[in-house]
Amino acid sequence: MAELSSLTDAGLVQRCRAGDDEAWNALVERFSRYVYAISTQGFRLSGPDAEDVFQEVFTRVYTRLHTLRNDAAIRPWIAQLTRRVCIDTVAARKREQPTGEPIGEEVEDVLQELDEAFAVREALAGLPDHCQEMLDRFFTRDESYRTISSELDLPMGTIASRIARCLTRLRDTLEGRSSPSEGSRE
Amino acid sequence: MYDEERLGVLLRLLPPAPAGWMRAAQELPAARRTLDEIVARAEADLEFRRAVVADLEAALEQEGVEPAPGLVDELRERLDSS
Numbered sequence: 001m002a003e004l005s006s007l008t009d010a011g012l013v014q015r016c017r018a019g020d021d022e023a024w025n026a027l028v029e030r031f032s033r034y035v036y037a038i039s040t041q042g043f044r045l046s047g048p049d050a051e052d053v054f055q056e057v058f059t060r061v062y063t064r065l066h067t068l069r070n071d072a073a074i075r076p077w078i079a080q081l082t083r084r085v086c087i088d089t090v091a092a093r094k095r096e097q098p099t100g101e102p103i104g105e106e107v108e109d110v111l112q113e114l115d116e117a118f119a120v121r122e123a124l125a126g127l128p129d130h131c132q133e134m135l136d137r138f139f140t141r142d143e144s145y146r147t148i149s150s151e152l153d154l155p156m157g158t159i160a161s162r163i164a165r166c167l168t169r170l171r172d173t174l175e176g177r178s179s180p181s182e183g184s185r186e
Numbered sequence: 187m188y189d190e191e192r193l194g195v196l197l198r199l200l201p202p203a204p205a206g207w208m209r210a211a212q213e214l215p216a217a218r219r220t221l222d223e224i225v226a227r228a229e230a231d232l233e234f235r236r237a238v239v240a241d242l243e244a245a246l247e248q249e250g251v252e253p254a255p256g257l258v259d260e261l262r263e264r265l266d267s268s
Contacts, residue, residue, distance in 0.1 A: 019215075021215050021216070024212065024214070024215055025212045028208060028211045028212045029208070029212075032202070032203040032207070032208050032211065033200040033201065033202060033203060034200065035203070036201075036202075036203035036207075037199060037200050037201075041199070051204075051207055052255065054203060054207050054211065055207070055210060055211060055254050055255075055256060056256055058211040058214060059214060059254075059256045059257075062214050062215070062218070063218075113196075113199060114199060114200070116196055117196040117197070117199035117200050118200065120188075120193065120196040120197060121197070121200055124197070135197060136197075139194055139197035139198050140197055140198060140200060140201045140202065141201070141202070142198075164190070167190050167193055167194075170188075170193060171188045171189075171190075171193060174188055175187070175188065
């Protein structure tokens with residue numbers, strides 16, 4: 001999986017199209033957070049609706065991958081598929097409950113923010129494993145210093161400084177001040 | 187320009203999807219191969235076909251596939267058109 005996670009989006013798509021199940025696993029891994037965030041944050045879906053959207057999007061990705069013209073453009077393609085499925089789901093809910101809130105214009109703002117967040121995650125994927133793990137645990141899994149310290153067997157006093165160092169590396173990568181370490185997709 | 191606070195906000199925007207959802211999505215290729223096998227067998231064996239049509243969910247479950255709504259619908263459509 002380590003090798004696959006360092007493939008470019010286009011490389012991953014080509015392997016999936018060739019019937020490589022491990023590549024498909026990596027593709028789901030790479031885009032699952034993005035699809036999940038669009039439905040739950042962009043369109044405020046939850047529970048079974050969000051789960052149905054998630055499965056429907058990946059089913060469409062799997063069955064329609066051969067229609068993708070530019071393999072490198074899979075992220076915007078997935079974003080478009082997800083939006084479409086979310087809009088259909090919201091419309092179906094509205095038919096059932098006509099008093100439901102309309103889809104607000106703020107959806108566009110949220111989706112734009114998620115695109116930026118995805119770019120940050122892409123940059124994170126180019127950092128050393130220990131930085132990826134540290135930042136993921138603290139920010140996206142919301143783990144405390146104590147939990148991280150215990151899970152990674154590190155003194156609690158070093159957690160904050162490691163997070164700060166990793167954030168600096170992440171910022172430098174995003175701003176082009178340092179090339180990502182080995183394992184980058186670029 | 188990204189400061190630490192902004193990076194933290196952006197990292198928090200993409201939490202992991204539930205593990206079960208991920209697993210189901212990752213099992214799609216195997217599930218679809220099973221679907222193909224069920225349809226092929228149903229085309230060759232009328233009795234099997236009747237049993238599958240009578241309970242699509244059970245037919246998928248019997249083959250070890252989670253009967254997700256999309257898969258059940260597709261199995262129904264493919265059997266209808268075969």
